[in-house]
Amino acid sequence: MSGYLLSALQVLLVAVGGLLLTGVMAKVRARAEGRVGAPVTQPLREVAKWLTRESPRAGGASVLAAVPYVLLVTTGLAAAVVPLAGVVTAGSSGADVLIAVFLLLTGSLALALGGLATGTAFGGMGASRAMTLSALTEPALLVGLAALAVPQRSMNLATLLRHAVAHPTGMASPSHVLAVASLLVVVIAETGRLPVDNPSTHLELTMIHEAMVLEYGGRDWALLSLGQAMRLGLLFSLLATLAVPWGVATSGAALPVLVGVVLLGAKAAVLATGVALIEVRSAKLRLFRVPELLAAAFVLAILAVVVGVVAR
Amino acid sequence: MTLLLAGLALGLLAVVLALASPSRARVVLAGTSGVLAAALVGAAAVVDLAGRTTRTVTITSLLPFAPLHLRLDALAAAVELVVALVAIAAQVFAVGYARGRLRSRTATVLQGLFVLALLVVPVAGDVTTFLFAWELMALTSLALLLVDHERPSARAAAVWYGAMTQGGAAAITLGLLAVVRITHATSFASMAAARPGTGVLGVVAFVLTAAGFASKAGAVPLHVWLPRAHPEAPTPVSALMSGAMTALGLYGVARVDLGVLVEIGRGWWIGLLVVGVLSALFGALHAVTSTDLKRLLAYSTIDAMGLGLAGLAGAGVLRAEGRPEIAATLVVGVLVLLLAHGAFKALLFLAAGVVERATGTRDLDRLGGLVGLLPRTTAAVAVAAGSAASVPLGAGFVGEWILVEGFVAGLGRTAPGGVATALVGLVGVALTSGLTAVAMVKLLGVGFLGRARAERPASGTGEGRATGLALALLALVTVGVGVLPGPLVAVLARAARDVVGSASPGPAGSITSLTLASTATSLRPLGLAAGAVALVGLVVLAARGGSRVVRATRAWACGRSDLSPRMQYTATSFAEPVQRVFADVLRPTVDVTVSHEEESREIESVLAYRSRVDDAVERALYDPLVRAHDALGRRARILANGSVHRYLAYGFVALLIVLVALG
Numbered sequence: 001m002s003g004y005l006l007s008a009l010q011v012l013l014v015a016v017g018g019l020l021l022t023g024v025m026a027k028v029r030a031r032a033e034g035r036v037g038a039p040v041t042q043p044l045r046e047v048a049k050w051l052t053r054e055s056p057r058a059g060g061a062s063v064l065a066a067v068p069y070v071l072l073v074t075t076g077l078a079a080a081v082v083p084l085a086g087v088v089t090a091g092s093s094g095a096d097v098l099i100a101v102f103l104l105l106t107g108s109l110a111l112a113l114g115g116l117a118t119g120t121a122f123g124g125m126g127a128s129r130a131m132t133l134s135a136l137t138e139p140a141l142l143v144g145l146a147a148l149a150v151p152q153r154s155m156n157l158a159t160l161l162r163h164a165v166a167h168p169t170g171m172a173s174p175s176h177v178l179a180v181a182s183l184l185v186v187v188i189a190e191t192g193r194l195p196v197d198n199p200s201t202h203l204e205l206t207m208i209h210e211a212m213v214l215e216y217g218g219r220d221w222a223l224l225s226l227g228q229a230m231r232l233g234l235l236f237s238l239l240a241t242l243a244v245p246w247g248v249a250t251s252g253a254a255l256p257v258l259v260g261v262v263l264l265g266a267k268a269a270v271l272a273t274g275v276a277l278i279e280v281r282s283a284k285l286r287l288f289r290v291p292e293l294l295a296a297a298f299v300l301a302i303l304a305v306v307v308g309v310v311a312r
Numbered sequence: 313m314t315l316l317l318a319g320l321a322l323g324l325l326a327v328v329l330a331l332a333s334p335s336r337a338r339v340v341l342a343g344t345s346g347v348l349a350a351a352l353v354g355a356a357a358v359v360d361l362a363g364r365t366t367r368t369v370t371i372t373s374l375l376p377f378a379p380l381h382l383r384l385d386a387l388a389a390a391v392e393l394v395v396a397l398v399a400i401a402a403q404v405f406a407v408g409y410a411r412g413r414l415r416s417r418t419a420t421v422l423q424g425l426f427v428l429a430l431l432v433v434p435v436a437g438d439v440t441t442f443l444f445a446w447e448l449m450a451l452t453s454l455a456l457l458l459v460d461h462e463r464p465s466a467r468a469a470a471v472w473y474g475a476m477t478q479g480g481a482a483a484i485t486l487g488l489l490a491v492v493r494i495t496h497a498t499s500f501a502s503m504a505a506a507r508p509g510t511g512v513l514g515v516v517a518f519v520l521t522a523a524g525f526a527s528k529a530g531a532v533p534l535h536v537w538l539p540r541a542h543p544e545a546p547t548p549v550s551a552l553m554s555g556a557m558t559a560l561g562l563y564g565v566a567r568v569d570l571g572v573l574v575e576i577g578r579g580w581w582i583g584l585l586v587v588g589v590l591s592a593l594f595g596a597l598h599a600v601t602s603t604d605l606k607r608l609l610a611y612s613t614i615d616a617m618g619l620g621l622a623g624l625a626g627a628g629v630l631r632a633e634g635r636p637e638i639a640a641t642l643v644v645g646v647l648v649l650l651l652a653h654g655a656f657k658a659l660l661f662l663a664a665g666v667v668e669r670a671t672g673t674r675d676l677d678r679l680g681g682l683v684g685l686l687p688r689t690t691a692a693v694a695v696a697a698g699s700a701a702s703v704p705l706g707a708g709f710v711g712e713w714i715l716v717e718g719f720v721a722g723l724g725r726t727a728p729g730g731v732a733t734a735l736v737g738l739v740g741v742a743l744t745s746g747l748t749a750v751a752m753v754k755l756l757g758v759g760f761l762g763r764a765r766a767e768r769p770a771s772g773t774g775e776g777r778a779t780g781l782a783l784a785l786l787a788l789v790t791v792g793v794g795v796l797p798g799p800l801v802a803v804l805a806r807a808a809r810d811v812v813g814s815a816s817p818g819p820a821g822s823i824t825s826l827t828l829a830s831t832a833t834s835l836r837p838l839g840l841a842a843g844a845v846a847l848v849g850l851v852v853l854a855a856r857g858g859s860r861v862v863r864a865t866r867a868w869a870c871g872r873s874d875l876s877p878r879m880q881y882t883a884t885s886f887a888e889p890v891q892r893v894f895a896d897v898l899r900p901t902v903d904v905t906v907s908h909e910e911e912s913r914e915i916e917s918v919l920a921y922r923s924r925v926d927d928a929v930e931r932a933l934y935d936p937l938v939r940a941h942d943a944l945g946r947r948a949r950i951l952a953n954g955s956v957h958r959y960l961a962y963g964f965v966a967l968l969i970v971l972v973a974l975g
C-alpha cells in the first residue's frame with residue numbers, strides 16, 4: 001500500500017473516527033449517568049443534517065467563512081503526515097511531530113480569530129480564554145513529546161514508532177508513563193473536555209471553547225464541528241498510538257495496515273471511554289484553577305525528560 | 313566583492329543625494345539609491361553564500377585614523393541578507409510614507425547613513441572598522457529617534473536609548489580591546505585563528521562583549537531602552553532598528569563570543585543561555601499584555617532575540633561538550649530565525665505605521681475592524697503574525713523548528729551540562745511559543761478584525777503604492793522561506809559550520825526537503841503545501857454537496873439587540889487571563905474606583921477599572937539607579953554656584969594636575 005493511500009486513509013479515519021469517538025463519549029457518559037443516550041452515530045447524522053442548512057453569518061463574515069476550512073485543512077494535513085495506523089505515510093521521513101503540533105496550533109489560532117472577528121463579547125471572551133489555555137498547554141505538549149523522543153533522539157514519529165514496536169518494553173519505563181500522563185492532560189485540555197471545559201454547557205459565562213463558536217450555523221457549523229471532531233480524533237489517536245504503539249504497521253503491506261487500523265480504532269475507543277469516565281466523575285474546574293492543572297502536566301513532562309535522560 | 317563595494321558606494325551616494333538634491337526629489341532620489349545599495353549588498357551576500365570563497369578588501373584613504381577593512385565571509389553574508397532585506401523594504405516604504413520632518417534634509421541624510429552603517433557592520437573585518445560602523449549606527453539611529461523631538465515620550469526614549477547604547481558600545485570597545493590584547497591581532501580572522509585562552513582577560517572580554525551585544529539585542533535586564541525607542545522612532549526607522557539592528561547584536565555574539573573566544577568555559581555560556589530564555593519569556597509576556605501596537609512589537613522583538621541568544625548560547629555549551637554538529641544546527645536555527653524575524657517584524661512595524669496614519673492611534677484598545685479600511689495591510693499582517701506564531705509554511709516556523717530539534721538533539725548522549733542546557737532551551741522555546749501565539753492573535757484579532765472601537769478621523773489615509781510594495785515584498789519573503797527553506801538552510805549551514813568549527817555537514821537542504829541528521833528528521837514544506845492544496849480542494853468539493861445559502865444575521869447578544877462595539881473584548885481584556893496567571897512575574901497595578909449615587913451608597917454610579925503593566929525589571933533595577941544619579945546631580949550643583957572665580961580656580965587646579973601628571 002503506497003504512502004499516499006495510507007495518508008488518505010488516515011485522514012478519512014480521523015474524520016469519521018473523530019465523529020464516532022464524540023458519539024462514543026456521549027454514549028458512555030449517558031450510560032454512566034443511567035440514561036440510554038443517543039446512538040454513537042449521532043454526530044455523523046448531525047453533521048450531515050447541518051450541511052444542508054443555510055449559513056447565518058453575523059459580523060466578520062469573510063473570516064467566519066474561512067475558519068472551518070483552515071481548521072479542516074490543518075487538522076487533515078496533520079492526520080496525513082503523522083503515522084497512526086502505519087508508519088509508511090506519504091513523506092514519512094518528514095513525519096515530524098512538531099509539524100503536527102504547530103498545525104494543530106494553527107487550527108486554534110484560526111478558531112480564536114474567528115471568535116474575535118464577530119465583534120461580540122462572547123467571541124472575544126472565548127478567544128481570550130482558549131488562547132490563554134493553549135499557551136499553557138503548548139509547553140507541556142512540546143516537552144512531553146520531547147520526553148518520548150529522548151530514547152531515539154528523534155522527533156520523527158516514524159523513527160520513534162518503529163523503535164517502539166521493536167522494543168515494546170520501553171512502554172513500561174517511568175519516563176514513558178510520566179510523559180503519557182502529561183500528554184493525557186494536554187489532550188483533555190486541547191479537546192475542551194471536563195474538567196477543563198464543559199463541551200455541553202449552555203451557560204455562556206462558563207464557556208471557553210463554545211463561546212468562540214457561538215456565531216457559526218448551518219453549513220459553516222457542519223464543517224466546523226467536523227473539524228473539531230477531527231481534532232479530537234487526531235489527538236486521541238496520536239496519544240493512543242504513542243502510549244501503546246502495538247499493532248502500528250511498520251510496512252506498507254495491506255494486511256498489517258488493516259490490523260493497524262482496527263487496533264487504532266480499538267485503542268482510541270478505549271481512551272475515549274476512559275476520558276468520558278473521567279468526565280462523569282469530575283466537575284468543571286474554575287477557569288483560574290486550570291493553569292495549575294496544566295502546570296502540573298508541564299512539571300510531569302519535565303520530570304519525564306529528566307528521568308528518561310538519567311535512566312538511559 | 314565588486315558587488316559589495318558598488319553597493320556601499322551607492323549607499324554613500326544616497327547620503328550625498330540626500331544632502332544635495334532639492335527638497336521635492338530628495339526622498340525619492342536618496343531612497344532609490346539606498347534601495348539599490350541594499351539590493352547590491354544583498355546580491356553580494358547571495359553570491360558569497362552560493363560560492364565558497366571569503367573575500368577581503370582594504371580601503372586605506374577613506375578614514376583618517378585607520379584603514380577600512382572589509383571582509384565578506386559566510387556568517388557576514390548570512391546576516392547581510394537580513395539587513396539588506398529589511399533595508400530594501402524600509403526604504404521603499406519610506407519613499408511612500410515620509411511626510412513633514414521625515415522628508416527634511418537632516419532626516420534623509422541620517423537615514424541614509426543609518427542604512428549604510430547597518431550594511432557595513434557585518435562586513436567589518438577588523439576591530440576599528442567594526443567599532444566605527446557600530447558607533448555610526450548607534451548615533452544615527454539615536455538622532456533619527458529625535459526626528460519627532462516635540463513629543464516628550466520621544467525625548468525620554470532618546471535619553472534612555474542614548475545612555476544604554478553608549479554604555480553598550482563602551483562595553484564592546486573594552487571587550488574587543490581585551491581580545492586584541494590577548495591575541496595581538498586586530499582582524500577578526502586572525503583573532504579567531506589565535507584561539508584566545510581562558511584567562512581572566514578572556515573572561516572579561518567575554519562578559520563585556522556579550523553584555524554589550526546582548527543589550528543591542530534587547531536581553532533582559534539590559535532591554536529597557538528597546539520598548540521605548542522602537543515605538544517612538546519614525547516607522548521606517550522602527551523597522552530598521554527592530555528587524556536589522558537587533559539582529560546585529562546577535563551577529564556580534566556569534567562573531568566575537570562564539571567565533572573568537574572559543575576556549576571560554578561553558579559556565580559562562582550557560583549563564584548567557586539563562587539570560588536568553590528569561591528575555592524570551594519576559595518579552596513574550598509583555599507582548600501579550602501591551603496595548604500599544606508598536607510597544608507590543610518591540611516586546612515581541614525581545615522575545616525573538618532572546619530565543620536567538622539562547623540558541624547561540626546553547627551552541628556554545630554543546631560545542632564545549634564536543635558536539636559541534638548540534639551546535640551548528642542551533643546556529644543555523646538562529647540564522648533562519650533572524651531572517652524570518654527581520655521579514656515579519658519589519659512588516660509588522662511598517663504596517664503599524666500605516667495603521668497609525670490611517671487612524672491616528674496605535675492603541676489597540678481603540679482600534680478594531682481595520683480589515684474593512686486596510687484590507688491589503690490586514691492580509692500582510694496576517695501573513696507576518698502567522699509567521700511569528702510559528703504557523704507551518706511560514707518562515708518563523710522553520711527557525712523555531714530547527715531550534716527545538718537542536719535542543720532535543722542536545723538531550724542525547726552528552727555530558728550533564730549539555731543535557732541541562734538542552735532542557736532549559738527546550739522549556740524556554742516551549743513556554744514562549746504559546747505566549748507568542750496569544751500576542752499575535754491579539755494583534756490581528758483585536759486590532760484588525762471585529763468592529764471599530766473608536767471613531768476614526770475622517771481624513772484618514774489608506775494604503776499607498778510604495779508602502780504596499782514594501783509590505784508585499786516582506787510577505788513574499790516570509791512565505792518563500794517557509795515553503796522553500798531547503799536551499800537557504802543549505803547555504804546557511806556553511807556559515808554555521810564556520811562559526812562553530814564543525815566538520816560534519818550538519819543541516820542539509822534541497823528544494824523539497826530540509827534534513828537534520830542530529831535528530832534523524834526532516835521537513836518537507838513543499839509536500840505539506842501540496843497536501844494543503846489537495847485538502848482545500850477536497851473540502852471545497854465536499855462542502856458543495858451542502859447548502860450554499862448564506863443569510864446575513866445579527867450576532868447573539870443573550871437576547872438583547874444593542875450589541876455595541878464597546879462590548880467587544882479589548883486588547884486589555886483579551887490579555888487579562890494571561891496577566892492574572894502570570895501576575896507574580898508581571899506585577900500589574902489594578903485600580904478599581906467605585907463612586908456611588910448621592911441618594912444611596914447601595915447604588916453605584918461609575919465604576920472605573922484601570923490596569924497597568926509596568927516593566928518590573930525597570931522598576932526594580934533602574935529606578936534606584938536613576939534616583940541615585942539624580943541625587944548625585946543635585947549634590948554636584950554646589951560645585952557650580954555661578955561664581956566665575958571658582959570656575960577659574962577649577963581650571964587652574966586642573967591645569968596643575970595635568971602638568972604634574974605629565975611631568
